[in-house]
Amino acid sequence: MVVGDIATGTDVLVIGAGPGGYTAAIRAGQLDLDVTLVEKNAYGGTCLNHGCIPSKAMITAADVAHEAGNAEEMGIHADPAVDMAQMVEWKDSVVDQLTGGVEKLNKANGVNLIEGQAEFADENSVRVGHSGEGQGSESVEFEHAIIATGSRPIEIPGFSFDDEPVLDSRQALALDSVPERLVVIGAGYIGMELSTVFAKLGTDVTVIEMLDSVLPAYESDLTRPVKKRAEELGIDFHFGRTATGWEETDDGIRVSTEAMEEEVAAEADGGAAETFDADNVLVAVGRQPVTDTLNLEAAGIETNDNGFIETDDRARTEKDHIFAVGDVAGEPMLAHKGSKEGEVAAEVIAGEPAALDYQAVPAAVFTDPEIATVGLTEEEAEADGFDPVVGEFPFRASGRALTTGDSEGFVRVVADEESGFILGAQIAGPEASELVAELTLAVEMGATLEDVAATIHTHPTLAEAVMEACENALGQAIHTLNR
Amino acid sequence: MVREFKLPDVGEGVSEGEIVQWLVEEGDTVEEDQPVAEVETDKAVVEVPAPVDGTVRQIRADEGEMVPVGNVIITFDVEGEPVEETTDLEAADAAEADGADAEPAGDEGTETAGEAAETPEGRVFAAPSARRLARELGVDIAEVDGSGPSGRISEHDVRAAADSGGSEPETATAEASESASAAEASAESAGAASGGSTAGGAPQQVESADREKTLAAPATRRLADEEGVDLNAVPATEKRDGEPFVTPEAVREYAQAQQEAQKADTEALGLREEPAEREERTPYRGIRKSIGDQMERSKYSAPHITHHDSVEVTNLVEIRERLKGRAEERGIQLTYMPLIMKAVTAALKDFPMVNSSLDEENEEIVEKNYYNIGVAAATDAGLMVPVVDDVDHKGLLQIASEMNELVQKARDRSIAREEMQGGTFTVTNVGGIGGEYATPIINYPEAGILALGAIEERPVVEDGEVVARHTLPLSLSVDHRLVDGADAARFTNRVKEYLKDPELLLLE
Numbered sequence: 001m002v003v004g005d006i007a008t009g010t011d012v013l014v015i016g017a018g019p020g021g022y023t024a025a026i027r028a029g030q031l032d033l034d035v036t037l038v039e040k041n042a043y044g045g046t047c048l049n050h051g052c053i054p055s056k057a058m059i060t061a062a063d064v065a066h067e068a069g070n071a072e073e074m075g076i077h078a079d080p081a082v083d084m085a086q087m088v089e090w091k092d093s094v095v096d097q098l099t100g101g102v103e104k105l106n107k108a109n110g111v112n113l114i115e116g117q118a119e120f121a122d123e124n125s126v127r128v129g130h131s132g133e134g135q136g137s138e139s140v141e142f143e144h145a146i147i148a149t150g151s152r153p154i155e156i157p158g159f160s161f162d163d164e165p166v167l168d169s170r171q172a173l174a175l176d177s178v179p180e181r182l183v184v185i186g187a188g189y190i191g192m193e194l195s196t197v198f199a200k201l202g203t204d205v206t207v208i209e210m211l212d213s214v215l216p217a218y219e220s221d222l223t224r225p226v227k228k229r230a231e232e233l234g235i236d237f238h239f240g241r242t243a244t245g246w247e248e249t250d251d252g253i254r255v256s257t258e259a260m261e262e263e264v265a266a267e268a269d270g271g272a273a274e275t276f277d278a279d280n281v282l283v284a285v286g287r288q289p290v291t292d293t294l295n296l297e298a299a300g301i302e303t304n305d306n307g308f309i310e311t312d313d314r315a316r317t318e319k320d321h322i323f324a325v326g327d328v329a330g331e332p333m334l335a336h337k338g339s340k341e342g343e344v345a346a347e348v349i350a351g352e353p354a355a356l357d358y359q360a361v362p363a364a365v366f367t368d369p370e371i372a373t374v375g376l377t378e379e380e381a382e383a384d385g386f387d388p389v390v391g392e393f394p395f396r397a398s399g400r401a402l403t404t405g406d407s408e409g410f411v412r413v414v415a416d417e418e419s420g421f422i423l424g425a426q427i428a429g430p431e432a433s434e435l436v437a438e439l440t441l442a443v444e445m446g447a448t449l450e451d452v453a454a455t456i457h458t459h460p461t462l463a464e465a466v467m468e469a470c471e472n473a474l475g476q477a478i479h480t481l482n483r
Numbered sequence: 484m485v486r487e488f489k490l491p492d493v494g495e496g497v498s499e500g501e502i503v504q505w506l507v508e509e510g511d512t513v514e515e516d517q518p519v520a521e522v523e524t525d526k527a528v529v530e531v532p533a534p535v536d537g538t539v540r541q542i543r544a545d546e547g548e549m550v551p552v553g554n555v556i557i558t559f560d561v562e563g564e565p566v567e568e569t570t571d572l573e574a575a576d577a578a579e580a581d582g583a584d585a586e587p588a589g590d591e592g593t594e595t596a597g598e599a600a601e602t603p604e605g606r607v608f609a610a611p612s613a614r615r616l617a618r619e620l621g622v623d624i625a626e627v628d629g630s631g632p633s634g635r636i637s638e639h640d641v642r643a644a645a646d647s648g649g650s651e652p653e654t655a656t657a658e659a660s661e662s663a664s665a666a667e668a669s670a671e672s673a674g675a676a677s678g679g680s681t682a683g684g685a686p687q688q689v690e691s692a693d694r695e696k697t698l699a700a701p702a703t704r705r706l707a708d709e710e711g712v713d714l715n716a717v718p719a720t721e722k723r724d725g726e727p728f729v730t731p732e733a734v735r736e737y738a739q740a741q742q743e744a745q746k747a748d749t750e751a752l753g754l755r756e757e758p759a760e761r762e763e764r765t766p767y768r769g770i771r772k773s774i775g776d777q778m779e780r781s782k783y784s785a786p787h788i789t790h791h792d793s794v795e796v797t798n799l800v801e802i803r804e805r806l807k808g809r810a811e812e813r814g815i816q817l818t819y820m821p822l823i824m825k826a827v828t829a830a831l832k833d834f835p836m837v838n839s840s841l842d843e844e845n846e847e848i849v850e851k852n853y854y855n856i857g858v859a860a861a862t863d864a865g866l867m868v869p870v871v872d873d874v875d876h877k878g879l880l881q882i883a884s885e886m887n888e889l890v891q892k893a894r895d896r897s898i899a900r901e902e903m904q905g906g907t908f909t910v911t912n913v914g915g916i917g918g919e920y921a922t923p924i925i926n927y928p929e930a931g932i933l934a935l936g937a938i939e940e941r942p943v944v945e946d947g948e949v950v951a952r953h954t955l956p957l958s959l960s961v962d963h964r965l966v967d968g969a970d971a972a973r974f975t976n977r978v979k980e981y982l983k984d985p986e987l988l989l990l991e
Binding site: 011012032033143144320321349350351353354355357358359382383384385386418419420421444445446448450451 | 603606607608609610611614615618619631632633634635636698700701702704705707708714773900
């Protein structure tokens with residue numbers, strides 16, 4: 001149905017207003033290009049509406065509730081009552097403020113906003129379908145396009161997100177009451193962050209993971225404190241199992257699982273097949289790029305075996321005038337990687353000498369304690385041909401960490417021994433996500449261990465641990481024994 | 484152009500020499516092969532000849548100074564080629580001399596900043612701002628010498644590299660004009676490097692602008708990019724919002740005018756136009772470079788000698804034929820290689836020097852009581868050497884299956900670094916592809932490598948008759964610092980004994 005098909009033209013068409021897309025649109029606007037941004041439902045994309053931001057709001061709220069009720073040691077005796085509906089309302093207000101801001105920023109930078117879903121008609125135009133009866137569609141012709149359609153949670157067989165008890169991360173962040181019992185499938189970062197939130201709010205959480213550890217992508221000494229804290233919160237882990245389906249019971253649902261290996265089956269009470277009763281099941285097994293809505297063939301673009309659009313170091317696809325940024329352009333699926341790609345794509349279109357030449361993409365997991373990493377691990381540095389030296393500093397030796405009542409974990413830096421260049425860092429502990437910023441700057445600038453060690457760090461702060469870890473690598477740490 | 488002359492390797496094993504006397508002065512005209520200096524090594528005093536006809540530009544070492552082999556001692560302006568203003572090294576020297584605390588001459592003054600730290604392939608230590616500037620100025624940042632701590636590259640270093648980019652072909656052409664004074668030439672080169680118009684003194688002038696900012700549609704920018712034209716240099720025909728605006732037609736016109744001017748320049752100078760793509764350049768990096776580095780290190784550190792021999796292997800062929808079927812029953816493909824590895828290992832036990840390595844740092848010889856044999860494998864990506872550990876403790880089938888697995892992993896590039904390390908001796912099968920003898924390069928720091936030719940029937944003299952027999956050509960390279968020629972021959976004889984009568988291996 002075509003009602004009022006209006007053709008317009010634009011220098012730069014951006015598809016998707018998540019962190020990759022809106023950043024590209026704003027930067028293109030700043031560079032005096034004529035920009036059109038198409039978004040099908042919410043400015044800010046997954047990150048602002050259903051991912052990073054709402055989850056962090058819920059983590060903070062759950063932490064407040066949990067800490068208030070567990071601070072007897074500090075002489076605080078409280079029994080906080082949690083009103084989930086109000087908590088979600090507060091979270092939504094944070095989201096609204098941010099997404100409203102994104103919309104305003106786009107307009108202020110001269111970006112034309114179109115609501116609807118874009119699909120390629122040919123190499124130089126898209127049709128934008130508007131949702132709702134009789135809304136019709138319009139054509140937009142473009143000189144350049146930036147695809148920023150992001151990703152969506154992967155569904156697994158037997159668990160449809162359309163069924164009420166089955167939740168994806170987005171639905172889990174919008175519940176109006178705290179479930180009594182929750183099964184979480186997947187112990188990756190989304191599964192672990194949300195398990196921790198619900199455990200702190202009083203839910204009995206059971207985590208089913210196919211592999212044999214929490215956060216399998218990270219080094220085991222980083223994840224050990226996370227698993228330990230999770231178990232203290234009462235989270236029940238079952239490794240080496242896959243979830244096969246669920247059924248309704250009198251008072252909720254029953255999730256059935258199967259052991260991947262015989263040894264797991266032998267150890268488990270229920271043998272190879274084991275079931276877990278719950279009110280809800282959260283499926284967090286990963287995310288997949290969204291390309292199926294785009295009609296990419298019309299633009300002559302193919303996806304690779306993993307479903308991603310391949311790009312070069314200028315964020316360009318195989319078509320020189322079409323760019324792809326963010327989750328749809330490949331791993332790591334992180335908002336800040338997408339934003340950088342968005343900026344570069346816009347600058348390249350404007351003829352600026354921009355390129356994706358970053359040395360490292362930092363990553364943070366907002367579990368308890370947090371984990372953050374950047375650059376190379378010791379093993380990776382060695383594989384890359386460096387002769388790495390490592391320095392560590394445990395938070396139990398940090399005065400500031402002790403005063404927060406949270407001194408689990410450590411800071412580790414990896415550097416090239418001969419030159420002293422900092423190559424990477426791994427942090428588990430309080431505010432790891434903030435602390436990694438300093439080391440990311442160090443990696444990106446080509447700073448040496450001595451540069452960071454010789455920089456005065458405020459006392460008493462957690463950031464001193466970064467300085468001490470660098471000193472430790474030089475054999476000069478003051479507050480820990482040097483190796 | 485400037486020709487840098489490095490102190491050559493003037494005798495076997497000589498690593499440095501003392502400049503006894505300079506026989507020329509800066510500005511002197513020299514002929515090729517004319518002696519320019521007397522250099523004393525620990526073996527002799529030798530005269531060092533000039534490599535070219537030309538004039539002495541700069542003398543880089545003082546009389547009485549000890550200079551390592553490979554260091555630049557003198558530079559020449561080659562006769563008949565245009566004079567360059569300043570070379571990188573001279574600029575660096577000048578910068579060093581400007582510093583308040585100039586290094587005393589002769590105190591490793593030849594080490595440039597870029598050589599200070601060896602950085603693995605593909606990694607550049609520079610701030611994002613410096614990397615962006617390099618892209619803007621069209622400088623390959625991987626080629627820039629960094630002056631910061633441990634060789635970190637600053638914006639200043641990038642600019643210096645851009646300014647000294649005198650090796651750009653267009654610039655060289657512009658400078659080739661003999662009438663142009665040196666000062667003019669350098670001014671032109673600066674103009675060309677900053678993307679401005681072409682040669683100033685050229686017969687044809689192209690009108691060009693030099694704006695800070697230019698408005699243009701994205702398609703126009705792309706066109707400019709394709710044509711290699713700087714938008715800010717294109718004369719603007721219109722204005723929009725008070726800013727100069729360039730149309731696609733203007734870009735095309737300008738590009739064409741520029742090309743014509745360049746062509747005219749070239750013709751005026753009587754230079755032949757190079758046909759396109761006579762050579763193709765690809766970056767030297769990745770596995771290709773790591774193989775190259777390893778070979779260079781080996782060949783330049785270990786003085787190689789290669790011993791050639793061949794052995795009649797009728798028994799070996801028979802035994803392998805018998806065992807092959809048995810191995811297949813167990814799902815293992817048995818080649819000659821495991822048998823040869825066994826024979827080599829048995830011989831290594833008798834000649835420990837061949838299974839040793841030189842610890843250069845501590846000046847110690849390390850004899851190894853373990854026998855890890857590397858097997859060189861040709862892969863799509865290049866040469867790789869997976870290592871089978873403890874061959875002396877393993878049976879033929881185990882060696883065969885481990886080796887097959889490792890070679891397969893090397894081919895599909897799933898092999899781990901550790902699986903290619905820790906070897907004590909290497910065997911390489913050249914004959915698989917064809918040929919008889921080779922001069923293999925040692926897998927440094929091992930002491931030896933054995934290359935196998937093809938096992939084929941060849942004429943052999945037996946009891947005065949020429950008969951056809953299966954023979955195996957052997958080429959053994961050893962590090963002469965550790966193994967003398969006689970020992971190399973004896974070791975090869977021992978390997979031959981085992982290969983001729985493989986039953987002897989049962990005694991091992």
